[in-house]
Amino acid sequence: MSKTIIAFQGEVGAYSEQAAHAFFQQDIDLSPQPSFKALFQSLAKGQANFAVVPIENSLAGSVHENYDYLLEHELPIIGEIILHISHHLMVYPGVKKEDIRRVISHPQALGQCRHFLEEWDDLLIESGYDTAGSAKMVREKELRDTAAIASRQAAGDYGLEIIASTIESNRQNYTRFLVLSRTAQTPESGGKTSIVFATKDIPGALFKSLAVFALRDINLLKIESRPLHGKPFRYYFYLDFEGSVKDEAQANAINHLQEITAFLHILGSFKSGKTIE
Amino acid sequence: MSKTIIAFQGEVGAYSEQAAHAFFQQDIDLSPQPSFKALFQSLAKGQANFAVVPIENSLAGSVHENYDYLLEHELPIIGEIILHISHHLMVYPGVKKEDIRRVISHPQALGQCRHFLEEWDDLLIESGYDTAGSAKMVREKELRDTAAIASRQAAGDYGLEIIASTIESNRQNYTRFLVLSRTAQTPESGGKTSIVFATKDIPGALFKSLAVFALRDINLLKIESRPLHGKPFRYYFYLDFEGSVKDEAQANAINHLQEITAFLHILGSFKSGKTIE
Numbered sequence: 001m002s003k004t005i006i007a008f009q010g011e012v013g014a015y016s017e018q019a020a021h022a023f024f025q026q027d028i029d030l031s032p033q034p035s036f037k038a039l040f041q042s043l044a045k046g047q048a049n050f051a052v053v054p055i056e057n058s059l060a061g062s063v064h065e066n067y068d069y070l071l072e073h074e075l076p077i078i079g080e081i082i083l084h085i086s087h088h089l090m091v092y093p094g095v096k097k098e099d100i101r102r103v104i105s106h107p108q109a110l111g112q113c114r115h116f117l118e119e120w121d122d123l124l125i126e127s128g129y130d131t132a133g134s135a136k137m138v139r140e141k142e143l144r145d146t147a148a149i150a151s152r153q154a155a156g157d158y159g160l161e162i163i164a165s166t167i168e169s170n171r172q173n174y175t176r177f178l179v180l181s182r183t184a185q186t187p188e189s190g191g192k193t194s195i196v197f198a199t200k201d202i203p204g205a206l207f208k209s210l211a212v213f214a215l216r217d218i219n220l221l222k223i224e225s226r227p228l229h230g231k232p233f234r235y236y237f238y239l240d241f242e243g244s245v246k247d248e249a250q251a252n253a254i255n256h257l258q259e260i261t262a263f264l265h266i267l268g269s270f271k272s273g274k275t276i277e
Numbered sequence: 278m279s280k281t282i283i284a285f286q287g288e289v290g291a292y293s294e295q296a297a298h299a300f301f302q303q304d305i306d307l308s309p310q311p312s313f314k315a316l317f318q319s320l321a322k323g324q325a326n327f328a329v330v331p332i333e334n335s336l337a338g339s340v341h342e343n344y345d346y347l348l349e350h351e352l353p354i355i356g357e358i359i360l361h362i363s364h365h366l367m368v369y370p371g372v373k374k375e376d377i378r379r380v381i382s383h384p385q386a387l388g389q390c391r392h393f394l395e396e397w398d399d400l401l402i403e404s405g406y407d408t409a410g411s412a413k414m415v416r417e418k419e420l421r422d423t424a425a426i427a428s429r430q431a432a433g434d435y436g437l438e439i440i441a442s443t444i445e446s447n448r449q450n451y452t453r454f455l456v457l458s459r460t461a462q463t464p465e466s467g468g469k470t471s472i473v474f475a476t477k478d479i480p481g482a483l484f485k486s487l488a489v490f491a492l493r494d495i496n497l498l499k500i501e502s503r504p505l506h507g508k509p510f511r512y513y514f515y516l517d518f519e520g521s522v523k524d525e526a527q528a529n530a531i532n533h534l535q536e537i538t539a540f541l542h543i544l545g546s547f548k549s550g551k552t553i554e
Contacts, residue, residue, distance in 0.1 A: 058509035062502075064338055174509045206500065207484075207491035214484035222512070223483065225339075225500055232335035232451045233359075235499070 007031040007048035009039045013132035013154030015083060019177040020052045022276045023081040040069045043180055051075070051180045056222075057085070058174040060108055067226050067238055070178075070267055071196050077268030079179040082275040087113050087131075087168045090160035091147045092138055097163055102126055104134040105149035113149055116167040135160055174275065186269045187244045192221060194267040196238050197257065198228055205260070206237065212256040213241055216249040236263075244269040284308040284325035286316045290409035290431030292360060296454040297329045299553045300358040317346045320457055328352070328457045333499075334362070335451040337385055343455075344503050344515055347544055348473050353461040354545030359552040362450040364390050364408075367437035368424045369415055374440055379403055381411040382426035390426055393444040412437055451552065463546045464521045469498060471544040473515050474534060475505055482537070483514065489533040490518055493526040513540075521546040 006028050008016035017030060031048050033039040043051040053069075056062045070077075087109050091100065102124040103110070103117060109131050110117065117125060128134035131150040138148045139158040148160065155162050199205035213220055221240040228234040243250040245266060258264050283305050285293035294307060308325050310316040320328040330346075333339045347354075364386050368377065379401040380387070380394060386408050387394065394402060405411035408427035415425045416435040425437065432439050476482035490497055498517040505511045520527040522543055535541050 056504070056510070058504055059506055061341055061504045064341075170506060172507050172509050176510070203494070203496055204491045206497055207487045210484045210487060214481045217480070219480055220483055222510075223500065223502055223514075225502075227333070227335055227338045229336055229447060230449050232449050233333070233453065233499075237500075 005048040011132040013157035075180040076184040078185040080273035085173040089164040102146040104128040115169040193269040198263040282325040288409040290434035352457040355462040356456040357550035366441040379423040381405040392446040470546040475540040
């Protein structure tokens with residue numbers, strides 16, 4: 001009786017790990033991966049059953065690298081989950097704030113806590129590999145002059161003390177994670193669908209592509225463009241819309257889109273994700 | 278008689294500097310800036326007459342940070358130029374390929390030369406601040422075990438020898454740079470226009486926004502989305518379209534768009550840029 005294996009990028013204690021627990025809500029085996037590339041590969045090779053992949057943050061925007069990998073690997077999206085991100089300042093047990101000369105974290109987390117950090121004189125701010133990895137380093141090297149910025153879970157995982165909570169400047173900080181598998185789990189109806197397409201080189205091509213949805217009252221949720229390699233300044237469009245490709249209007253829209261695009265791939269239909277505060 | 282001052286990000290020898298020379302084609306004073314943030318600020322404060330800003334690369338995609346700064350600073354776009362990017366391996370004079378143990382460059386340049394680098398055993402690959410900065414470091418520290426990947430101009434500027442030319446994997450490598458000023462230079466007709474808008478929270482909002490152009494046969498050139506801070510998973514849309522806001526159809530389209538959007542700002546109308554091979 002082997003447990004379900006979930007691959008994620010980062011160290012134990014990463015926000016992706018929290019997303020995995022929140023999505024599966026069962027006993028899972030976690031497989032931390034050093035990079036997004038390795039994450040997609042581990043699922044593609046069958047070393048994991050699912051992968052949890054951050055795709056956009058409400059402050060920083062899309063994780064464009066992962067949009068590229070979605071297309072490259074064609075691993076279907078089977079779900080999503082949205083996590084409220086909150087950063088905390090944590091230290092080796094017993095260390096006081098006045099002992100701290102250096103703060104380390106992922107550059108994005110450091111940026112999100114900029115106002116908190118700016119009020120602190122003579123502080124060395126250092127970019128680390130990821131948030132949980134920074135917490136791990138403080139623990140393993142027993143650093144007494146260095147604090148990490150990471151999640152509450154990372155503080156627990158690495159036995160660090162939180163000395164300042166919720167230090168991000170903007171509380172509207174959410175990351176949306178996709179859950180990928182090797183086989184699609186298309187809902188019979190409802191939910192949402194992600195696709196990627198490239199338009200033909202005709203006037204109004206993008207407008208016509210969006211019209212196939214608008215004409216059928218299908219709401220668009222997101223559009224993202226990525227470069228089409230080998231064709232400078234032409235793009236792949238990544239589109240999220242409401243409903244499953246098994247819904248009649250959505251199925252018709254996809255057939256219609258097929259007629260007028262040079263390339264079309266369905267990344268997955270799935271149930272819209274919960275938000276974990 | 279003071280010369281026109283052009284601010285750019287990076288060191289002397291950077292691709293942005295080449296873009297500045299290619300655009301202005303006159304004797305200019307260059308003002309290198311350490312970051313994109315400093316670049317926008319130097320123009321906003323009047324320390325430079327123009328700024329040259331990379332906005333998208335045909336392989337890596339958009340420079341999203343600069344889209345955010347365009348909105349924040351409202352410095353009008355007055356032109357653009359497209360530069361063919363070609364990378365070269367360069368060393369301190371007299372150094373042979375077999376002496377090299379380490380290669381440094383900007384992470385994006387390293388990625389673009391991955392195939393060339395992968396054929397090389399026992400090589401340490403190190404991320405540097407920028408391409409020209411890596412060349413400068415090899416020169417200043419007289420490094421004899423380290424090569425830099427940078428432009429032909431950087432090799433000349435820092436007196437390094439090119440020992441392998443055109444080492445990028447994909448030759449379709451172009452970067453588009455915008456030229457910003459403090460006052461708009463709107464063409465009477467033609468060229469292209471960049472705008473940014475946020476839709477109202479109504480069904481089909483994005484489709485309706487694009488319709489104002491399609492209904493007037495105005496071609497869309499690019500669409501990009503960026504997160505709207507404080508409103509998780511809502512977006513600003515950056516749109517490029519053909520023509521000037523002084524063209525009648527375009528002016529009408531903008532008025533129409535104003536009716537149906539929650540926010541609209543014109544980033545600039547300008548002559549479409551030349552491509553420098």
